[in-house]
Amino acid sequence: MVGHVMVFVPAPRLTVTIELLAGAPDIHLHPGGQGVWQARMLRAMDTRVVLCAVFGGETGQVTRDLLADTDLEVRAVDGESRTGAYVHDRRGGDRIDVAEMPGEPLSRHEVDELYGLALAEGLRAGVCLLGGPGHPPVVEPEVYRRLAADLSANGCLVVADLRGAHLHAAAAGGVRLIKVSHEELLIDGDAGADTLDELVRAASALRREGVETVIVTRGQHPALALIGDEVYEVVAPLLEAVDTKGAGDSTIAAIVASIAQHEDLADAIRTGVAAGTLNVTRHGLGSGQREAIMELRERVRLQPVRETGAERGTWEGPHLRATPEELAERIRPR
Numbered sequence: 090m091v092g093h094v095m096v097f098v099p100a101p102r103l104t105v106t107i108e109l110l111a112g113a114p115d116i117h118l119h120p121g122g123q124g125v126w127q128a129r130m131l132r133a134m135d136t137r138v139v140l141c142a143v144f145g146g147e148t149g150q151v152t153r154d155l156l157a158d159t160d161l162e163v164r165a166v167d168g169e170s171r172t173g174a175y176v177h178d179r180r181g182g183d184r185i186d187v188a189e190m191p192g193e194p195l196s197r198h199e200v201d202e203l204y205g206l207a208l209a210e211g212l213r214a215g216v217c218l219l220g221g222p223g224h225p226p227v228v229e230p231e232v233y234r235r236l237a238a239d240l241s242a243n244g245c246l247v248v249a250d251l252r253g254a255h256l257h258a259a260a261a262g263g264v265r266l267i268k269v270s271h272e273e274l275l276i277d278g279d280a281g282a283d284t285l286d287e288l289v290r291a292a293s294a295l296r297r298e299g300v301e302t303v304i305v306t307r308g309q310h311p312a313l314a315l316i317g318d319e320v321y322e323v324v325a326p327l328l329e330a331v332d333t334k335g336a337g338d339s340t341i342a343a344i345v346a347s348i349a350q351h352e353d354l355a356d357a358i359r360t361g362v363a364a365g366t367l368n369v370t371r372h373g374l375g376s377g378q379r380e381a382i383m384e385l386r387e388r389v390r391l392q393p394v395r396e397t398g399a400e401r402g403t404w405e406g407p408h409l410r411a412t413p414e415e416l417a418e419r420i421r422p423r
Contacts, residue, residue, distance in 0.1 A: 093137035094349050095214040097207045097236065098124030100192050100223025103148040103155075103174035107187075114180065120155045122173070123250065123338055124220030128161050130342035130364060131218075134379055136349050139164060139214060141207040143199050143227075146171035148190070164206045168199040173223060192227045200228055204236060211240045211247075216349045218342070219249040219259060230258035237262025246348065250341045253277040260298040266348075267295060268304040268341040285394070288313055289320055302354065304344070306337045306365065314358050314391065321391040323358060325366040340365030343382060359389040 104121035107114055124140065131138040139162045144153040149172030156163050173192030178185040195203065211217040217240050222228045233255050237247050241263035248266045249259040252273035260267065271288055274280035280291040292303040292315040304323075305313040311322040343364035347357035363385035367378075 093139060093214045093216075094131055094345055095207060095211040095217045096124050096128045096131070096138055096140045097203075097211075097217065097219045098122060098128070098140050098142035099195065099203060099228045099232075100221065100226075101125055101142045101144065101149075101152050101156075101172055102192070102223075103152045103172060105174065105176040107176070107178045107180055109180045118151065118155060120152045120159070122220075122223070124218075125156070125161075126338040127218060127220055127250070127342040127345075129159075130339045130368075131346050132160055134343055134346035134350075134360075134364070134382070136346040138162065139210045141203060141210055142166070143168040143170065143195055143203050144172050145169050145193070145199075148172040148174040164210055166199055166202040166206065168195065168202075170195050170199055170227065191225055192223050194225075194227050200232060204232065207236060208239055211236075211245055212243055215245055216345060217245050217247045218345050219247065219251065219264070221251055222255055226255065230254040234258040234262040237264050241265075248341065248345050248348070250338065253279075256295075257298065260295055260300050264300055266302040266304070266344070267300050268306065268337065268344070269295075270337055271305055271307045274305065285313075289315070289394075292320075304341070304358065304361070306340060311392070312340070312362055312365075316354060316358075320394045322394055323362045324390045324392050325362050326385060326388045328366055328370050336365040336368045339368040355391055356386070358391065359386045362389050 100122055101120060101124065102122035104119045106117045108117065109115060124142065128138045128140045141164045143166040144150065145168035152172055153165055170193040173190055175189040176187040178187050219233060219237065233251065237259045240247050247264045249264045250268045251259055252269055256267060256269060271283055274288065274291045275283060280287045288305050292305055292313060295303045296315060303315040307313065311324045314321045314323050340361040344357045344361035347360045360382065364382045367381055367385055
């Protein structure tokens with residue numbers, strides 16, 4: 090039985106945000122980075138989560154201390170490679186980058202220690218979410234390939250939220266579900282244009298690399314879900330956006346939470362898109378109330394798309410062939 094979720098976090102961050110409170114600067118310090126935000130959403134969805142991360146330097150110590158005050162379980166490596174940090178100014182309403190310090194690449198010893206922690210906790214959890222390596226990356230793509238392969242070979246269900254070389258390395262290792270944004274596919278050359286045809290082509294290429302389910306988020310447009318050989322647009326209610334940052338992290342985390350709670354794949358995807366949709370109405374990253382997410386989920390639709398007979402590689406919908414039971418079977422833990 091699935092017990093909880095392990096989140097692999099090689100690149101946590103210390104985040105400093107300046108806002109206004111009664112006309113005066115109000116400074117907030119939070120633990121952040123993709124994996125941390127994903128872990129926060131997992132907890133919001135009532136899922137136990139164990140976060141495996143490396144913390145180094147002054148920024149790492151502060152980030153780890155801040156995490157100790159949350160309800161996240163942390164398995165930490167005390168490293169020497171400095172943890173990244175940024176300062177954002179939101180006093181004018183928009184998010185303005187004041188300063189950013191990337192995380193330093195992890196040493197061989199730090200990678201070995203983190204790998205061992207993640208492997209042990211992943212085997213205990215049964216469901217594993219591989220968060221990103223940071224920008225620029227603090228670990229090599231091969232780490233993701235090995236970790237995905239070792240976890241998958243031992244019966245774990247592995248999900249990844251990656252891009253570029255790290256995405257393809259994880260796919261080669263054996264992840265079951267991948268989330269990637271349309272912008273990342275374009276920037277990394279996996280898609281030639283921001284069109285439905287090209288994004289389906291890119292997702293199909295990942296399927297041929299061995300990934301069972303591919304989710305492509307598309308900003309304000311419906312996400313794409315390639316489940317087996319079926320393609321769907323995931324249509325969510327339109328809500329007024331406050332901050333779009335972190336919506337993709339909320340999406341994949343809520344999908345993983347649903348999988349860990351044994352929901353079928355269609356409901357998991359609808360839950361994830363509902364969480365991402367709600368996230369854009371909030372200032373906090375990886376945040377949202379479960380009650381609101383579940384209410385929004387009832388308004389999210391998986392709308393099938395099909396390949397036209399006129400020309401292969403041209404898609405339109407709707408066209409439904411898979412039943413909910415078949416969708417559930419494709420993502421059921423082995």
